[in-house]
Amino acid sequence: MASIHLDQIGHSYGTAVYALEKTDMHFEDGKTYALLGPSGCGKTTMLNIISGLLTPSDGRVLLGGTDVTRTRTAERNIAQVFQFPVVYQSKTVFENLAFPLHCRGWDRSRIATRVAEIADLLGLTSRLSQSARRLTADEKQLISLGRGLVRNDVAALLMDEPLTVIDPHMKFDLRRRIKQANDQTRHTVVYVTHDQNEAMTFADEVLVMSAGRVVQRGTPQQLFEAPRNLYVGNFIGSPGMNFVRAERLDGDLRLDGVPLVGADRCRGIAPDAEIVLGIRPEHIAFAQGEELGVPASIVSAQDHGSLLVVDVAVGSDRLRMKVRRDVSFPAGQARLRVSSDQVRLYVDGVLVN
Amino acid sequence: MSLILDTLHLSHNGEAHLDGLSASFARGSLTTVLGRTLAGKTTLMRAIAGLQRIDSGTMERDGQAFGTLPAWQRDVAMVYQQFINYPHLNVFDNIAFPLRKRRLPEVDVRQRVESVLSMVGLSNFAGRKPSALSGGQQQRVALARALVRKADILLLDEPLVNLDYKLREQLREEFRGLLTSQSDGTVIYNTTEPAEAMMLGDRIIVMHQGRILQTGTPAEVFERPANTLVAGIVNDPPMTILSGRLDHGRIVFDGGVELAASAHLKNLPHGLYRFGIRATEIEPSEGRGIPGRVTFSEVSGSETFVHVETPFGEAVMQLEGVHQVTDGSQIGLSLAPERLFAFAADGEGALLRAPGQGEN
Amino acid sequence: MLSTLKYIAVVLWSAFVVAPLLWALTTSFKTANGVTGGPTYLPYIGFEPSLDGWRSLFGGAGGIDIVRPYMDSLIVTSSASLISIVLGTLAAYGLSRFEYRAGFVKNTDIIFFFISQRIMPPIVLAIPFFLMLQFLGLLDTKIGLILVYVALLLPIAVWIMVDFFDGVPRQIDEMAMLDGCTPFEAFWRIVLPNSMPGILVASMFCVIFGWNDFFFAFTLTFTDTQLLPVAVVSLNSSVTPWWSLSASALVSVAPLILIAIFVERLLSRGTLAGAIR
Numbered sequence: 001m002a003s004i005h006l007d008q009i010g011h012s013y014g015t016a017v018y019a020l021e022k023t024d025m026h027f028e029d030g031k032t033y034a035l036l037g038p039s040g041c042g043k044t045t046m047l048n049i050i051s052g053l054l055t056p057s058d059g060r061v062l063l064g065g066t067d068v069t070r071t072r073t074a075e076r077n078i079a080q081v082f083q084f085p086v087v088y089q090s091k092t093v094f095e096n097l098a099f100p101l102h103c104r105g106w107d108r109s110r111i112a113t114r115v116a117e118i119a120d121l122l123g124l125t126s127r128l129s130q131s132a133r134r135l136t137a138d139e140k141q142l143i144s145l146g147r148g149l150v151r152n153d154v155a156a157l158l159m160d161e162p163l164t165v166i167d168p169h170m171k172f173d174l175r176r177r178i179k180q181a182n183d184q185t186r187h188t189v190v191y192v193t194h195d196q197n198e199a200m201t202f203a204d205e206v207l208v209m210s211a212g213r214v215v216q217r218g219t220p221q222q223l224f225e226a227p228r229n230l231y232v233g234n235f236i237g238s239p240g241m242n243f244v245r246a247e248r249l250d251g252d253l254r255l256d257g258v259p260l261v262g263a264d265r266c267r268g269i270a271p272d273a274e275i276v277l278g279i280r281p282e283h284i285a286f287a288q289g290e291e292l293g294v295p296a297s298i299v300s301a302q303d304h305g306s307l308l309v310v311d312v313a314v315g316s317d318r319l320r321m322k323v324r325r326d327v328s329f330p331a332g333q334a335r336l337r338v339s340s341d342q343v344r345l346y347v348d349g350v351l352v353n
Numbered sequence: 354m355s356l357i358l359d360t361l362h363l364s365h366n367g368e369a370h371l372d373g374l375s376a377s378f379a380r381g382s383l384t385t386v387l388g389r390t391l392a393g394k395t396t397l398m399r400a401i402a403g404l405q406r407i408d409s410g411t412m413e414r415d416g417q418a419f420g421t422l423p424a425w426q427r428d429v430a431m432v433y434q435q436f437i438n439y440p441h442l443n444v445f446d447n448i449a450f451p452l453r454k455r456r457l458p459e460v461d462v463r464q465r466v467e468s469v470l471s472m473v474g475l476s477n478f479a480g481r482k483p484s485a486l487s488g489g490q491q492q493r494v495a496l497a498r499a500l501v502r503k504a505d506i507l508l509l510d511e512p513l514v515n516l517d518y519k520l521r522e523q524l525r526e527e528f529r530g531l532l533t534s535q536s537d538g539t540v541i542y543n544t545t546e547p548a549e550a551m552m553l554g555d556r557i558i559v560m561h562q563g564r565i566l567q568t569g570t571p572a573e574v575f576e577r578p579a580n581t582l583v584a585g586i587v588n589d590p591p592m593t594i595l596s597g598r599l600d601h602g603r604i605v606f607d608g609g610v611e612l613a614a615s616a617h618l619k620n621l622p623h624g625l626y627r628f629g630i631r632a633t634e635i636e637p638s639e640g641r642g643i644p645g646r647v648t649f650s651e652v653s654g655s656e657t658f659v660h661v662e663t664p665f666g667e668a669v670m671q672l673e674g675v676h677q678v679t680d681g682s683q684i685g686l687s688l689a690p691e692r693l694f695a696f697a698a699d700g701e702g703a704l705l706r707a708p709g710q711g712e713n
Numbered sequence: 714m715l716s717t718l719k720y721i722a723v724v725l726w727s728a729f730v731v732a733p734l735l736w737a738l739t740t741s742f743k744t745a746n747g748v749t750g751g752p753t754y755l756p757y758i759g760f761e762p763s764l765d766g767w768r769s770l771f772g773g774a775g776g777i778d779i780v781r782p783y784m785d786s787l788i789v790t791s792s793a794s795l796i797s798i799v800l801g802t803l804a805a806y807g808l809s810r811f812e813y814r815a816g817f818v819k820n821t822d823i824i825f826f827f828i829s830q831r832i833m834p835p836i837v838l839a840i841p842f843f844l845m846l847q848f849l850g851l852l853d854t855k856i857g858l859i860l861v862y863v864a865l866l867l868p869i870a871v872w873i874m875v876d877f878f879d880g881v882p883r884q885i886d887e888m889a890m891l892d893g894c895t896p897f898e899a900f901w902r903i904v905l906p907n908s909m910p911g912i913l914v915a916s917m918f919c920v921i922f923g924w925n926d927f928f929f930a931f932t933l934t935f936t937d938t939q940l941l942p943v944a945v946v947s948l949n950s951s952v953t954p955w956w957s958l959s960a961s962a963l964v965s966v967a968p969l970i971l972i973a974i975f976v977e978r979l980l981s982r983g984t985l986a987g988a989i990r
Contacts, residue, residue: 038517039488167390168514168545172590176649176660183680194517200652200675220652224675235519237655282655282673303571304548305588306633306671324633325575404887424890425898431891437884441906451892498892 002064002155003029004050004188009059011045020045021212022058027156029064032182032189034199036235037209043192044160046209050190051158052076063155079148079187081159085140087132093119094128097146104151118150121181138170142177149185156188163198175201196236200224208232224280225342230349233278239309242279243346244317253277253345256315258294261343265353269345278344278351281309284321285337286329293335312336355380356401356506356539361410363400363563370396371407372563383532383540385554387547387586393563394543398508401541402429414505430504432512436491438483444494445470445479451502469501472531489520500531507532509542513549529553547589551575559583577710581702584629584694590658592629595643595665596698599623604690606665610643615691617706627702629694632658632671638687643668645686650678661686734963741766741959748955766956769948770964779961782944787968789855789940790923793862797919798912800863801870806900808871809878810886824875827868839932846933853937861929866919873918877911878904913976924969941965 003026010022020042027033035043048054049061052073060069068076088096097115106114119125122142127135132143141162148157162178163171179202182189193199199206200220208216208223208231216228227233233241246253251263253275260277269275287293299311299318308323312334321336323329345352356378363371370393378384386394399405401412403424412420419427430451438447445466452462470476473493483491492512499507512528513521529552532540544550550557551571559566559574566586567579578584584592597606602619604612637659645661645668652658657672661684668686696702739754740747742762753759770779807813808820842861843852851857881904889899905912930940939947945961948954 038519169389172651175651179649180680194519196518197651197653200654201650221675221677224655238522238653240519240654280655303551303575305551305575306631402887402891404890423895424887425893425895427891429891431888433884433888435882435884437882437888439885439888439903439907450889454893502892 002188003027004156004190005062005065006046006049007060007062009046009049009056009061011049011054011056011058018212020049020056023214025207025214027188027190029188030186031204032191032202034191034193034203034206035209036193036196036199036206038194041209042212043209045212047158047160047190047192050156051078051080077151077153077155079151079154079157081141081144081148081157081162083161083164085137085144085165087135087140087143089131089133091132092128093124093130093132093135093143096132096143097124097128097150100147100151114150114152118146121149121184122146122177136170138166138174141166141174145178145181149181149187154187156190157182159189159191161193162191163193163195178202196238200236208235210235226344226351227278228351230276230278230346233344237280237282239281239320241344242281242284242319243276244279244314244319246275246277246345248275255294255338256296258292260294260338260340261345262340265345269347269352273347276346276349278346279319279338280342281320281322283339283342284319286323286327287335287337291335291337293337296334296336298329298331298334355415357411357413358401359411359413361397361400361412362408363396363405364408369563371400371410374410374563374565376558376565376568378539378541380539381537382555383542383553384556384558385542385544385550386558386560387544387550388560389545389586392560394560395510396563397560398431398510398541398543401506402431402508403427428502428505429508430499430502430506431508432492432495432499432510434511434514436483436488436495436515438491438494438498440483443480443482444475444486447483447494448498448501451498465501469497472500472534473497473527488516489524492516492524496528496531500534503538505538507538507540509540511543511545514545525549525552547575547587550587557587559586561586577704577707578629578694579704581627581629581696584696584704588631590632590669590671592631592694593635593666593668594627594629594696594702595663595668596625597628597665598625599695604628604693606643610665612688612690615693617691617708617710618693618695621695621706625698626705627696627698629696630668630688630692632669634689634692635668635670636687636689637670637672638685642685642687645684647678647680647682647684649680650676652676659684737959737962740955741963743956745956763956766954766960769954769957770960777944777948779941779944779964782939782941783964785855785938786924786941789858789862790920792855793859793866793923794916794919796859796863797866797870798916801867801915802874802905802908802912804867805871805874806878806904808875810883824872827871830864830868835928839929842929843933853934855938858930858933858938858940861933862923862926865929866922869918869922870915873915874908874911877908877914881907913979917972917976920972921969924965 006023006025008022008024009020010018011020012018035046037043045054049056052068052071055069060067062068063076088099091099094115097118098111101111101114119128122145124139124142124146127139132140135143145162148154163174166174175198182202191199191202204219205217206220206223207214210231216223216232223232223236227236227241230243233243244255246255246260251266252259253261253266255277266275294314296312296314299313301311302309306325308325310321310323310329312319312321314336358374358376361371361374362369374397386397388394396405400407403422407420411418439450442450448466448469449462452465467476470479473496475490475493475497478486478490483494486494496512513524516524532553542553554571556568557571557574558568561582566583567574574583575587578587581594584594595606597604599614599618599621600623602614604614604618643663643665645663647659648662649660650657652675655674657674657676657678659670659672659678661668661670663686670686692708694704694708695706696704742756742764743760744763744765747753747760756762770777772778808824813820813823846852846857849857851860886899886904889903890896894902925942927942927946930943934940934943945958945965948957948961
């Protein structure tokens with residue numbers, strides 16, 4: 001196990017545009033990180049630089065403090081799980097898991113103990129004597145993971161969209177087993193995905209990426225509660241954060257005339273700056289009784305099951321709100337209650353305060 | 354009802370993919386077919402399209418049986434999971450292909466293709482080859498080619514499943530608008546995601562192992578799932594099902610936890626039941642309620658799903674927002690008694706009472 | 714530094730490949746004196762250039778008339794290749810897309826049956842072919858030779874094209890059928906235009922084999938029909954006419970070089986890119 005340090009790393013595939021812009025990144029020992037972003041954002045490039053499949057055009061890669069920039073993948077002692085499961089079809093599950101240890105010349109009894117441990121961790125014990133050929137895709141993916149974990153001295157575990165080819169209803173089970181395995185082994189893990197659910201479930205810290213840059217790095221909670229810019233606000237959450245322009249009147253920030261945020265939170269913002277309010281759909285509700293609310297008209301409602309996603313118009317802006325199925329709400333006009341302390345302020349697209 | 358399928362059977366290598374399936378579809382309606390992988394959804398579409406031959410059964414369109422017609426004589430368009438376009442034709446020619454095949458005047462072809470291109474937002478990409486487009490754009494081209502024909506039957510087989518999470522969310526809404534513009538045809542849309550099925554469909558068909566478990570409006574299927582299996586399929590995360598006993602107006606779980614049965618369950622006969630409750634109706638409670646141990650917590654973008662092992666079965670609780678819940682910690686769950694579903698304890702677990710049902 | 718090394722390697726390799734051709738080119742302009750007088754490379758300086766070698770190819774003294782064998786070779790090779798590609802592509806499409814069954818014989822068995830034709834060494838096939846052509850009265854005819862070449866080339870064409878069609882997503886044909894094409898139209902209008910890389914590869918195999926074959930041409934034709942390789946070899950007499958041999962070798966290899974340049978152009982222009990695979 002080791003920490004990973006990307007020292008002024010950057011990469012371009014021979015063109016002027018950097019697939020990964022110059023950056024300094026530190027991954028702590030024993031923690032799990034997710035690189036999250038749409039396809040083409042540079043997340044796989046970063047992963048391949050760590051694993052050594054790609055030599056960066058700039059900077060150094062340090063593994064546990066040692067410079068490995070020019071070291072070949074095989075010598076970096078890194079375990080990797082890819083999109084498509086890699087298993088030796090002709091071998092049994094046991095032989096698959098034992099293979100890396102055989103290569104290292106471990107003796108038989110030691111291998112048996114270690115393989116049994118890993119099989120137990122991944123819930124593969126009952127499959128050990130089966131041929132790997134007949135397994136389902138999710139089981140094969142577990143074996144790929146197991147082959148990485150079985151070496152107890154791996155420096156880091158890298159996973160590149162390992163759930164992409166897994167059937168949707170098997171994903172849950174696989175997510176759980178991967179997370180449990182991670183929690184117990186405490187490797188340094190870097191996990192690449194486009195799926196916020198996977199990223200936020202596995203990772204201690206998520207790095208949201210866009211166009212070759214890390215736009216925000218934080219815990220899942222931070223990303224949800226305080227997205228640093230409009231991109232992250234929209235990318236995290238389903239549906240993403242609402243953004244509406246606020247009116248500034250007597251220091252207060254108002255939405256359609258109704259004060260939402262007090263003057264104290266605007267301190268330090270230039271008086272003529274344009275402020276955009278970021279409001280999560282989860283933090284908007286219908287005002288009850290005599291409560292003061294932002295006047296809105298209901299445009300449409302989408303049935304998502306337990307929740308409805310309701311489209312409302314406030315002035316010329318459109319907002320999304322989430323409403324529980326059992327809440328009855330009026331058609332046409334309504335008043336909205338917005339939790340003031342959950343509202344975030346953005347100036348020039350960047351979070352302030 | 355303009356499309357009627359009657360007791361379709363189709364098996365391949367001795368495995369039944371369609372097992373006596375009957376269904377009917379109205380003109381101008383969008384039906385979503387919801388089911389897990391291998392439920393037979395794709396086979397159903399291929400049978401309707403004529404790409405796979407049924408062993409027995411009949412298919413009728415406006416009273417005309419079409420089950421024996423070859424695929425190219427049926428007026429069916431399809432969008433696949435994979436982004437399937439003609440690689441050697443540019444976007445415009447791809448979309449124009451079905452029209453030119455029907456020998457439409459080139460003026461009409463041009464006008465219709467251009468109108469569809471602007472609908473899917475690809476007007477500026479007409480001259481590109483599909484390989485020079487992103488996945489989302491390729492799937493838009495495939496949809497445009499299916500829309501431009503104004504086909505009588507439009508089939509979409511999990512069209513968004515291979516796209517990035519956020520793009521999927523965006524296209525789902527676009528598709529909703531585009532598909533409802535197909536006023537006269539019949540649209541069938543396969544999905545494994547309950548929210549997608551509910552949001553897009555005028556009607557939902559729940560499929561499992563080549564059979565239809567339930568048909569109804571999204572609200573009907575969601576609020577009155579026919580049995581525990583349907584309840585599992587139409588809820589994401591799946592509905593929690595706990596075994597218990599109804600006894601003198603009390604719900605008793607083995608081990609002594611009791612709840613007062615709310616009005617809708619009171620007049621059920623005493624005995625064993627499976628009680629179902631949605632993840633959104635379970636809340637953490639301090640020291641009371643059903644005791645359990647957290648086995649796993651998942652964070653989606655804006656919700657936290659907590660999986661809890663209880664003495665009566667596994668429960669899933671949904672919390673609003675992003676929360677840190679330590680795996681392995683002890684927790685108490687409180688269930689809202691008025692939100693409980695009662696299913697039969699035996700057989701398929703048929704629905705006996707849903708919340709808000711049977712109160713008098 | 715690395716690119717300099719690369720260039721040196723490329724230059725060395727080119728020299729290695731081109732040298733024999735240069736040697737053939739100079740030799741073709743030499744006479745007996747020029748050849749036996751030790752290695753010389755520059756005309757007028759090293760040796761006295763002469764067109765005797767080239768003249769001998771067109772009925773000159775001690776030579777042959779190369780025009781007729783050349784035309785025969787062109788006709789036989791192109792006909793055999795064309796027939797093999799057309800039949801092979803159609804057969805391969807069927808084998809790739811439809812399930813055939815005759816008792817326990819399935820698609821994979823049929824494909825193996827095709828390939829197995831090429832397991833036997835040519836010498837084993839020569840006698841049966843000879844007898845069959847004799848029976849049909851097609852010995853020493855172009856048609857007979859074309860038939861034999863088709864029999865030899867078809868397995869290769871089928872094998873290459875089956876592999877290629879298997880890589881073309883089946884949904885593309887299905888989509889075409891849903892768009893109103895019959896299965897043949899789907900093949901003709903959609904699958905075929907996207908299969909050019911495969912057809913090109915298969916054609917190259919066929920043409921190269923047909924053009925270069927000496928063995929079957931030698932055993933199955935005698936006087937009425939004579940293919941280029943046989944004609945070239947027949948130049949060889951007790952005193953080897955190096956100048957004539959060199960000239961004929963250059964003439965024989967020319968079409969293949971033209972094909973190579975053509976294919977290279979297609980590849981580098983990206984005509985084939987963007988198609989499937």
